[in-house]
Amino acid sequence: MRRYRRDTTLVFSGLAQRAARLLILLLGVNAILFVALGLAGDPALMLAGEDPTPELLESIRAEYGLDLPAWQRYLVQLGRMAQLDFGVSLFTGQPALAMALEQLPGTLLMATLSMALTLITAIPAGVWIGQRPEAASRRVGAALTAVAQGIPGFVMALVLIQVFVVRLGWLPSLGYAQPAAWILPSISLGFFLAPKLCRVVSAGVAEAMQEDYIRTARANGASMRFILWREALPAALPAAVALIGTQFAFLVSGVVLIETLFLWPGIGLLLLYSAQNLDFPVLQAICFVVAVLVFAVNSLADALLRLMDPRLRPTTQ
Amino acid sequence: MSTSAALLRIRGLCVDFPRGGRVLHDVSLDAAEGETVGLVGESGAGKTLAALAILGLVPAPGRISGGQVFVQDRELTKLDEEALRPLRGRLAGFVFQDPSASLNPVRRIGSALVESAMRHSGLTRKQAREGAIDALRSVELPRPESAMRAYPHQFSGGQRQRIMIALALINRPPLLIADEPTTALDAAVQSRVLELLQRRAKRHTLLMITHDLAMAARFCDRLYVMHGGRVVEHGPARELFSKPRHDYTRSLLDALPGRRASVTTHRRRRKTPEALAALRGLTVRYRGARQAAVEEVDFSIHANETVCLVGESGSGKTTIARALAGVIRVAPGQLRFPALNEEDPGAAARARHLQMVFQDPYSSLNPRWPVERIVAEPIRTHRLCPREEQKDRVAALLSRVGLDPGQMDRRPAAFSGGQRQRIALARALAMNPRLLLADEALSALDIRTQARILALLRDIREERKLALLLITHDLTLAAEAGDRVIVLRRGRIVEQGSASTVMTAPRHEYTRELLAAQARWRPESG
Numbered sequence: 111m112r113r114y115r116r117d118t119t120l121v122f123s124g125l126a127q128r129a130a131r132l133l134i135l136l137l138g139v140n141a142i143l144f145v146a147l148g149l150a151g152d153p154a155l156m157l158a159g160e161d162p163t164p165e166l167l168e169s170i171r172a173e174y175g176l177d178l179p180a181w182q183r184y185l186v187q188l189g190r191m192a193q194l195d196f197g198v199s200l201f202t203g204q205p206a207l208a209m210a211l212e213q214l215p216g217t218l219l220m221a222t223l224s225m226a227l228t229l230i231t232a233i234p235a236g237v238w239i240g241q242r243p244e245a246a247s248r249r250v251g252a253a254l255t256a257v258a259q260g261i262p263g264f265v266m267a268l269v270l271i272q273v274f275v276v277r278l279g280w281l282p283s284l285g286y287a288q289p290a291a292w293i294l295p296s297i298s299l300g301f302f303l304a305p306k307l308c309r310v311v312s313a314g315v316a317e318a319m320q321e322d323y324i325r326t327a328r329a330n331g332a333s334m335r336f337i338l339w340r341e342a343l344p345a346a347l348p349a350a351v352a353l354i355g356t357q358f359a360f361l362v363s364g365v366v367l368i369e370t371l372f373l374w375p376g377i378g379l380l381l382l383y384s385a386q387n388l389d390f391p392v393l394q395a396i397c398f399v400v401a402v403l404v405f406a407v408n409s410l411a412d413a414l415l416r417l418m419d420p421r422l423r424p425t426t427q
Numbered sequence: 428m429s430t431s432a433a434l435l436r437i438r439g440l441c442v443d444f445p446r447g448g449r450v451l452h453d454v455s456l457d458a459a460e461g462e463t464v465g466l467v468g469e470s471g472a473g474k475t476l477a478a479l480a481i482l483g484l485v486p487a488p489g490r491i492s493g494g495q496v497f498v499q500d501r502e503l504t505k506l507d508e509e510a511l512r513p514l515r516g517r518l519a520g521f522v523f524q525d526p527s528a529s530l531n532p533v534r535r536i537g538s539a540l541v542e543s544a545m546r547h548s549g550l551t552r553k554q555a556r557e558g559a560i561d562a563l564r565s566v567e568l569p570r571p572e573s574a575m576r577a578y579p580h581q582f583s584g585g586q587r588q589r590i591m592i593a594l595a596l597i598n599r600p601p602l603l604i605a606d607e608p609t610t611a612l613d614a615a616v617q618s619r620v621l622e623l624l625q626r627r628a629k630r631h632t633l634l635m636i637t638h639d640l641a642m643a644a645r646f647c648d649r650l651y652v653m654h655g656g657r658v659v660e661h662g663p664a665r666e667l668f669s670k671p672r673h674d675y676t677r678s679l680l681d682a683l684p685g686r687r688a689s690v691t692t693h694r695r696r697r698k699t700p701e702a703l704a705a706l707r708g709l710t711v712r713y714r715g716a717r718q719a720a721v722e723e724v725d726f727s728i729h730a731n732e733t734v735c736l737v738g739e740s741g742s743g744k745t746t747i748a749r750a751l752a753g754v755i756r757v758a759p760g761q762l763r764f765p766a767l768n769e770e771d772p773g774a775a776a777r778a779r780h781l782q783m784v785f786q787d788p789y790s791s792l793n794p795r796w797p798v799e800r801i802v803a804e805p806i807r808t809h810r811l812c813p814r815e816e817q818k819d820r821v822a823a824l825l826s827r828v829g830l831d832p833g834q835m836d837r838r839p840a841a842f843s844g845g846q847r848q849r850i851a852l853a854r855a856l857a858m859n860p861r862l863l864l865a866d867e868a869l870s871a872l873d874i875r876t877q878a879r880i881l882a883l884l885r886d887i888r889e890e891r892k893l894a895l896l897l898i899t900h901d902l903t904l905a906a907e908a909g910d911r912v913i914v915l916r917r918g919r920i921v922e923q924g925s926a927s928t929v930m931t932a933p934r935h936e937y938t939r940e941l942l943a944a945q946a947r948w949r950p951e952s953g
Contacts, residue, residue, distance in 0.1 A: 322525060332512075
């Protein structure tokens with residue numbers, strides 16, 4: 111019998127390697143953003159208001175260091191970033207990173223709620239469809255998820271607002287303070303991932319149901335319920351976790367859209383305002399926070415994947 | 428024969444599939460308490476289906492359309508799923524063919540055993556755990572406590588089959604059904620697993636499903652021979668073996684290695700002076716491997732000669748094949764093709780010189796291509812003949828390997844395993860090679876098909892003055908097919924000589940072990 115390394119070392123294995131990867135990722139994000147923002151426009155023009163005099167523009171540029179050549183600006187900014195100093199917002203004067211972090215809980219709340227919604231709907235639905243994908247009712251279910259996957263999340267959000275807020279008046283569309291206002295944004299964001307997850311789970315379950323070990327379980331008297339949830343689903347879950355890991359970055363773009371539509375006080379809304387105002391320091395800080403978040407979720411998914419599929423674990427020997 | 432103490436009685440069992448029609452016809456079978464009963468036949472004969480039907484496990488959309496099944500005088504075909512479920516694993520336990528596919532890869536061994544033990548029984552988790560460890564101990568798995576926490580892929584094939592046996596026996600069923608329990612295992616492991624089953628069988632009634640008539644004859648008290656979904660003959664094993672009544676049984680017996688009509692092991696042939704391939708101290712070490720896969724191997728192959736490389740998996744057989752085919756690089760001078768007049772022949776020249784037929788006829792042919800394109804591929808790549816003649820060429824090759832050229836526009840899925848191996852052979856012959864390399868090309872076939880393909884290979888070799896290098900783990904087959912046999916172990920040649928010498932007077936201990944492992948389950952000669 112081959113043996114594994116201890117489970118703890120396995121989850122944290124290659125931590126140094128991961129840190130190096132994160133560093134490269136952050137440098138890349140930063141460089142791309144620097145170039146992109148340089149092309150986007152001159153923040154001095156935004157700050158100066160209407161009809162600025164050349165002298166005013168000069169003084170603003172000097173104040174924010176915008177008069178330096180690009181490479182110098184890049185190096186200065188890089189040096190500051192190494193100390194987690196992203197500068198202050200060009201508009202509010204508050205530290206940029208603090209502004210971004212302040213908005214984070216709102217976004218995390220919505221992300222958690224919608225992820226929970228996604229999991230409790232997509233997994234049972236996927237198991238139900240995958241159990242006997244050839245049956246007529248399951249085919250309808252599978253077709254519905256395919257259609258749902260084709261509907262963009264923001265369209266779904268607009269429809270939901272139209273029905274539940276405008277027509278029926280059952281739910282508020284705005285307002286972070288009352289939990290009733292959390293419902294629609296969470297459902298809308300859930301639509302970005304749930305149909306895909308449902309399809310991956312149903313495909314995985316359907317595939318597992320064809321395996322010989324299902325026959326073994328049946329021959330041992332296992333019930334259909336047991337076979338589905340304890341034999342087939344565990345075999346299908348690694349693919350689902352891998353999907354969540356890779357789709358998380360995509361989900362962030364959904365967050366921006368949904369927060370904008372529902373005026374949800376989160377990092378996406380801040381991103382939108384900062385981009386409209388060319389508030390470079392805040393944009394840099396937001397991208398930094400999001401990059402770290404995406405990276406953390408990916409690492410978590412990887413670790414989870416190795417826990418779920420023992421064949422991926424490194425063996426000693 | 429059948430007594431009132433029969434533990435298992437099957438009477439006139441029929442199974443229908445909505446599209447395939449009736450696949451089991453009026454099958455009747457008895458197994459007395461403590462008896463070992465064999466169910467033999469080629470693949471597709473309905474053996475597995477008959478066994479699955481006992482506990483209502485016929486895969487959907489098939490269904491039992493007639494007959495009765497009694498276990499301990501309890502009629503089972505009338506019971507519905509709910510009523511059958513508690514009986515599965517308690518009345519009969521199953522050991523399936525492929526232990527690596529039959530255990531869930533993402534579940535621990537212990538949880539599979541414990542949950543099976545707790546199901547439909549009043550056991551606590553702790554009691555079930557102790558029972559599971561006992562079960563693992565009883566199948567002689569080393570360190571059963573730590574094995575409980577391990578996953579299937581951490582075990583070898585033989586160990587996995589032991590775990591399957593433990594799982595089948597955990598609820599102490601009176602009937603144990605073993606479906607080709609050793610087919611997926613190495614010869615040496617095979618015999619150990621069979622010994623274990625035999626020991627366990629003393630306390631159980633064992634229904635053994637196999638295509639290996641010889642093994643069944645040794646192992647079982649009584650045999651049922653199935654063909655085309657029917658039982659064509661049954662009786663005490665020895666009697667059936669010595670006096671087969673049904674033509675089909677007779678043809679199965681004739682196809683056994685060593686008993687085939689055209690045994691030619693003693694044929695001597697004059698060697699042509701020029702070798703087609705010569706290995707001189709071939710040593711291959713894969714990157715990162717501590718041990719060399721092949722070490723200091725010397726032999727050569729001449730025209731019009733069949734050489735067999737024999738050994739268990741991991742002995743380096745396939746590495747040698749890969750070196751010959753040029754898939755892996757070898758140090759200069761270790762491998763020469765004297766007939767090519769070149770130290771290092773290019774890929775094209777080598778391909779024209781040497782062609783391969785692979786083990787798995789299912790994955791070695793492109794499923795999306797029609798047969799014509801598959802066979803024509805090398806002709807086109809190497810521009811062996813003008814485009815207009817291509818089709819005739821393919822037709823000639825197909826009829827040479829015994830296939831109907833009229834079927835050349837069909838895809839591989841339309842052909843059986845044996846026919847696919849014929850297609851692969853036609854493709855190899857399209858290049859007019861002088862050396863043909865068959866890597867376990869007969870292993871996936873049942874014995875009658877094996878005998879036919881072997882005869883075909885022999886004819887083609889004679890006709891084209893080919894050299895044939897046959898790679899196999901089956902020593903008996905090697906002795907029958909080869910002029911010379913080379914026995915490999917852990918990358919080294921332990922014995923080589925004429926086929927008859929190696930079979931009758933093996934010098935190396937390992938060869939004797941291999942022979943003993945294979946002979947144990949073969950009937951005595953005569």
